[in-house]
Amino acid sequence: MTPIIQVRELCNRFGDNVVHLGLDLDLRRREILGVVGGSGTGKSVLLRSIVGLHRPTYGQIRIFGENLLTLSPPERSKLEQRFGVLFQGGALFTSLNLQENVAIPLMEHIGLPRAEAEKLARVKLALTGLPASAARKYPSELSGGMVKRASLARALALDPEILFLDEPTAGLDPIGAAAFDQLLVTLRNALGLTVFLVTHDLDTLYATCDRVAVLSQQRVIIADTLERVAANPDPWIQDYFQGPRGRAASQAADNDRANPHGDGN
Numbered sequence: 001m002t003p004i005i006q007v008r009e010l011c012n013r014f015g016d017n018v019v020h021l022g023l024d025l026d027l028r029r030r031e032i033l034g035v036v037g038g039s040g041t042g043k044s045v046l047l048r049s050i051v052g053l054h055r056p057t058y059g060q061i062r063i064f065g066e067n068l069l070t071l072s073p074p075e076r077s078k079l080e081q082r083f084g085v086l087f088q089g090g091a092l093f094t095s096l097n098l099q100e101n102v103a104i105p106l107m108e109h110i111g112l113p114r115a116e117a118e119k120l121a122r123v124k125l126a127l128t129g130l131p132a133s134a135a136r137k138y139p140s141e142l143s144g145g146m147v148k149r150a151s152l153a154r155a156l157a158l159d160p161e162i163l164f165l166d167e168p169t170a171g172l173d174p175i176g177a178a179a180f181d182q183l184l185v186t187l188r189n190a191l192g193l194t195v196f197l198v199t200h201d202l203d204t205l206y207a208t209c210d211r212v213a214v215l216s217q218q219r220v221i222i223a224d225t226l227e228r229v230a231a232n233p234d235p236w237i238q239d240y241f242q243g244p245r246g247r248a249a250s251q252a253a254d255n256d257r258a259n260p261h262g263d264g265n
């Protein structure tokens with residue numbers, strides 16, 4: 001099956017800083033792909049290149065078979081409606097309540113009148129597990145986990161086929177992070193989403209990802225199942241997956257598989 005996203009020979013350079021050089025990556029339909037790598041290896045730049053917020057120095061990026069870098073502005077805007085992005089920090093407008101925040105893309109991109117857009121926004125907020133009472137609250141009145149859910153609702157506003165997430169569980173407590181991981185898997189299964197997930201969170205990788213891509217040495221050194229990636233002899237991979245946190249996350253995932261309902265039996 002043709003990958004939904006194909007990145008080929010990507011190069012990104014900022015002055016003397018070569019972040020990507022000959023980077024290749026595929027994203028397959030309906031998978032959750034985790035993207036990991038040391039700090040500064042270019043995970044966010046890769047995400048920004050794919051969603052069109054950063055113009056690469058060189059390379060090809062195909063999304064749904066279309067070459068992102070050669071599309072006209074109207075074609076590109078149409079394509080952009082087929083993916084949703086959740087940035088680090090959520091990036092909600094603090095002066096708008098949640099339903100107004102989620103209604104914005106519905107009014108701007110598909111021209112829904114405000115009342116209709118806010119009604120649909122409330123459905124999207126409910127989809128991410130927020131109570132109806134949250135719709136009229138402002139971001140400052142909510143916990144970090146609720147803000148993440150609201151940001152996810154906004155990313156889902158236009159019924160995207162691909163969801164891009166940059167560190168979605170950063171700043172959440174472990175229980176909030178685990179609930180968010182669960183929500184992500186549920187939404188992927190229910191909506192058939194394809195997910196590109198940049199994360200440092202090993203628990204999230206084990207709980208959600210079908211495949212993991214590792215950025216190192218300016219490219220993707222491996223993109224495969226967690227088991228195969230964790231067994232790769234690369235020193236950074238070994239430090240990351242076989243260090244104390246990696247082993248704890250792997251053990252927790254094994255326990256979850258053995259006892260999926262966590263009822264202690």
Ligand SMILES: Nc1ncnc2c1ncn2[C@@H]1O[C@H](COP(=O)(O)OP(=O)(O)OP(=O)(O)O)[C@@H](O)[C@H]1O
Pocket residue numbers: 014017019037038039040041042043044045046
């Ligand atoms: N607009 C920019 N101008 C100059 N350099 C940039 C720009 N954006 C990113 N960089 C550089 O590109 C490199 C990769 O940055 P990026 O934010 O993608 O890393 P990352 O892997 O996401 O890191 P982290 O895990 O710490 O978030 C860094 O060295 C960063 O300083």
